[in-house]
Amino acid sequence: MQPYELPDFYVPYPARINPNLEETRTHSTPWAREMGMLDDTRDPGTPEIWDEAALDAMDYPLLCAYTHPDCDATELNLITDWYVWVFYFDDHFLEVFKKPRDLPGARVYLERLAAFMRPGCALEPENACERGLADLWERTVPSMSAGWRERFTASTDALLLDCLWELANIDEGRIPNPIEYVHMRRKVGGAPWSADLVEHAVGAEIPDRVVGTRPLRVLKDTFADGVHLRNDIFSYQRETEEEGEINNCVLVFQHFLGVDPQRAADTVNDLLTSRLKQFENTALTELPLLYAEHGLDPAEQARVAAYVKGLQDWQVGGHDWHMRSSRYMNRAEPTGLGLHAARLPAAVKAAGTGYGHVPRQRVGPTPLPQFTMPYPARPNPNLDRARAACVTWCADMGMYEPTLRTPQPVWTAEQLAGFDFALCAASIDPEAGPETLDLATQWLAWGTYGDDYFPAVFFRDRDMIGAKAFAARIPAFVPLDLGPVPVPENPFEAGLADLWPRTAEPMSPRARARFRDAVISMVDSWPWELANQIQGRVPDPIDYLEMRRRTFGSDLTIALGRIEHENAVPDEVFDSRPIRELEAAAMDYGCLTNDVFSYQKEIEFEGEYNNGVLAVQNFLNCERDTAVAIVNDLMTGRLRQFEHIAATDVPKFELDDAGRAALEAYIDGLRDWTAAVLNWHRKTRRYGEEELLGISPLNAPTGLGTSAARLAAIMRHTRALAVSAGTPGRP
Numbered sequence: 001m002q003p004y005e006l007p008d009f010y011v012p013y014p015a016r017i018n019p020n021l022e023e024t025r026t027h028s029t030p031w032a033r034e035m036g037m038l039d040d041t042r043d044p045g046t047p048e049i050w051d052e053a054a055l056d057a058m059d060y061p062l063l064c065a066y067t068h069p070d071c072d073a074t075e076l077n078l079i080t081d082w083y084v085w086v087f088y089f090d091d092h093f094l095e096v097f098k099k100p101r102d103l104p105g106a107r108v109y110l111e112r113l114a115a116f117m118r119p120g121c122a123l124e125p126e127n128a129c130e131r132g133l134a135d136l137w138e139r140t141v142p143s144m145s146a147g148w149r150e151r152f153t154a155s156t157d158a159l160l161l162d163c164l165w166e167l168a169n170i171d172e173g174r175i176p177n178p179i180e181y182v183h184m185r186r187k188v189g190g191a192p193w194s195a196d197l198v199e200h201a202v203g204a205e206i207p208d209r210v211v212g213t214r215p216l217r218v219l220k221d222t223f224a225d226g227v228h229l230r231n232d233i234f235s236y237q238r239e240t241e242e243e244g245e246i247n248n249c250v251l252v253f254q255h256f257l258g259v260d261p262q263r264a265a266d267t268v269n270d271l272l273t274s275r276l277k278q279f280e281n282t283a284l285t286e287l288p289l290l291y292a293e294h295g296l297d298p299a300e301q302a303r304v305a306a307y308v309k310g311l312q313d314w315q316v317g318g319h320d321w322h323m324r325s326s327r328y329m330n331r332a333e334p335t336g337l338g339l340h341a342a343r344l345p346a347a348v349k350a351a352g353t354g355y356g357h358v359p360r361q362r363v364g365p366t367p368l369p370q371f372t373m374p375y376p377a378r379p380n381p382n383l384d385r386a387r388a389a390c391v392t393w394c395a396d397m398g399m400y401e402p403t404l405r406t407p408q409p410v411w412t413a414e415q416l417a418g419f420d421f422a423l424c425a426a427s428i429d430p431e432a433g434p435e436t437l438d439l440a441t442q443w444l445a446w447g448t449y450g451d452d453y454f455p456a457v458f459f460r461d462r463d464m465i466g467a468k469a470f471a472a473r474i475p476a477f478v479p480l481d482l483g484p485v486p487v488p489e490n491p492f493e494a495g496l497a498d499l500w501p502r503t504a505e506p507m508s509p510r511a512r513a514r515f516r517d518a519v520i521s522m523v524d525s526w527p528w529e530l531a532n533q534i535q536g537r538v539p540d541p542i543d544y545l546e547m548r549r550r551t552f553g554s555d556l557t558i559a560l561g562r563i564e565h566e567n568a569v570p571d572e573v574f575d576s577r578p579i580r581e582l583e584a585a586a587m588d589y590g591c592l593t594n595d596v597f598s599y600q601k602e603i604e605f606e607g608e609y610n611n612g613v614l615a616v617q618n619f620l621n622c623e624r625d626t627a628v629a630i631v632n633d634l635m636t637g638r639l640r641q642f643e644h645i646a647a648t649d650v651p652k653f654e655l656d657d658a659g660r661a662a663l664e665a666y667i668d669g670l671r672d673w674t675a676a677v678l679n680w681h682r683k684t685r686r687y688g689e690e691e692l693l694g695i696s697p698l699n700a701p702t703g704l705g706t707s708a709a710r711l712a713a714i715m716r717h718t719r720a721l722a723v724s725a726g727t728p729g730r731p
Helices: 021-035 052-058 060-067 073-098 103-117 128-143 146-161 163-172 178-189 191-202 214-242 249-257 261-285 287-294 298-324 344-351 383-396 413-419 421-428 434-461 464-477 491-504 509-535 541-551 554-565 577-597 599-605 612-620 624-648 657-683 689-693 706-725
Strands: none
Touching: 021 052, 021 060, 021 073, 021 128, 060 073, 060 298, 073 103, 073 128, 073 163, 073 191, 103 128, 103 146, 103 163, 128 146, 146 163, 146 178, 146 191, 163 178, 178 191, 178 214, 178 249, 178 577, 178 624, 191 214, 191 298, 214 249, 214 261, 214 287, 214 298, 214 541, 249 261, 249 624, 261 287, 261 298, 261 509, 261 541, 261 612, 287 298, 383 413, 383 421, 383 434, 383 491, 413 434, 421 434, 421 657, 434 464, 434 491, 434 509, 434 554, 464 491, 464 509, 491 509, 509 541, 509 554, 541 554, 541 577, 541 612, 554 577, 554 657, 577 599, 577 612, 577 624, 577 657, 599 612, 599 689, 612 624, 624 657
């Protein structure tokens, strides 16, 4: 019995089959036999993995004919050999290392296998996986550029080495949280590797200068998530009943949401649909701007378009193969005549994804959940000095004054005092000296002023060109050589021009470059929020979380915490998967904390579409309080993941005593950061309804009549919402 009925999949394009399929079928099995992948040629000591009948039934030539319908026979043979190799690797790794839970043996095996991608490798292949990789590498990479080779090597490395994460979860019986799972599944699942092969198959490399841009990154990530989430739905039965696998998104949602397999599968399918809609939105709305910004000529644009089309072909072709392969649960899925009519309901449902929210609704204060926070928010004795210095500094930067595009000041000194950024900075770094705390507080004030100034100007006017120009000026204010900067045009630029030399001057070149990138990344992310406002679109939940780390300025404040440890902790440790995952988990806790506390401010008073609680509401079609509870569960899951990594992965780094102490201090700093963010949100006046209604604590009524005065303010606000709702064009 199947554990659930397959959901209605969103499959917007027809699948096509490469006419060279039969030729590739003729080629594929002999190649697998030559490499030693079949039982009649397997290496001594290798368990039974495949026989010829099993390989024929799985039909990898059909997969590649579906996913690469336009390439010639030679290319289709090569691509098919790659997929035979990768599926053999997956099944071999399961039998030899996952089932016996041999983590040390797996690590040695994977490191040796990865060596066959290195230039000048002198190793002789000793098993089918090594023979296959050595053969394929020699047939594939010589025709491609150095940039593509680097990308493909990184993707293949991730495909191989991050299998250890899956094995560790199985060994511990640990089901990951949804955020962790989606991120890691991209690597171990291999779809980024598939996306790189698409460039080879269609004969169109992405121009190097746009590879790392947001649109290309999102296209690759959404493609990968689509491939993996679809595979998890089809493979759930095989993985959970036959393989003892726990790394499957249906199982992850089943565990996280506490629902049955059918509801979990339907939820995974909704996430799959959302990711595919994000792919389409990115291709249609972001690529044209990318072409203009980077000056891509027609030939370069055509290469990107061929790549995008290749990714689309892969999605729909992969779906149809899943429906036919013996490898997966696929009964009750329609095939043949009537297939497209059967897919119509899913297409109609997907059409409205993200577009049902009505802004500026009366939602009232948000009931706060019981947050998980095991770390204390520690005090700093220099707090009062930092408070006073911040109020003065903001005045010096002009933050209480009107600007050319904000006739009403964005802030007043009274509001700034109530925001109390010094309280947050003091708990982030309890040991900071007076000058250091002043500087950190002013960075927090500067970033938050920008977060208020940007929508006040560009959301109001729906001015994407102006927003892009605003972001494009920022790099000039953070010169690596500390040279002259342009004349500031607004308080945000004035603040940055003041903060940068005070912060960067004592930094090493390496730390200075890292911190500069964090500043630019934060400001560059704000036009993404504007794009969602212009479209009236609640963002896809995964895209939201990944962009929220940037819009919140998490990289910036965490980069400050690295400075004092940079010489003792090697770069490769900071750049490693465990540390990056630690940082991302802490960032998500802080970002989602802000989304819960700021929900009323953003949804009711500002008409925002970019909020994590709202993204969950929209995705699960649930009420606010349910969404808040789910967001709190995500925060708890991320905190548990943080401590799991700190306890299991961090001790594996080979460091001297000074390096070990510095790394532990840095991790303790991340704990302080999460505690400080929550403590500040509990105590700041920035998100309280009185502040939002304009009831100043200095002149707020007391005694008899207090409730009546507050009620009058709410009634005035409610009337304003009604007027706004009836005014066309209001954000």
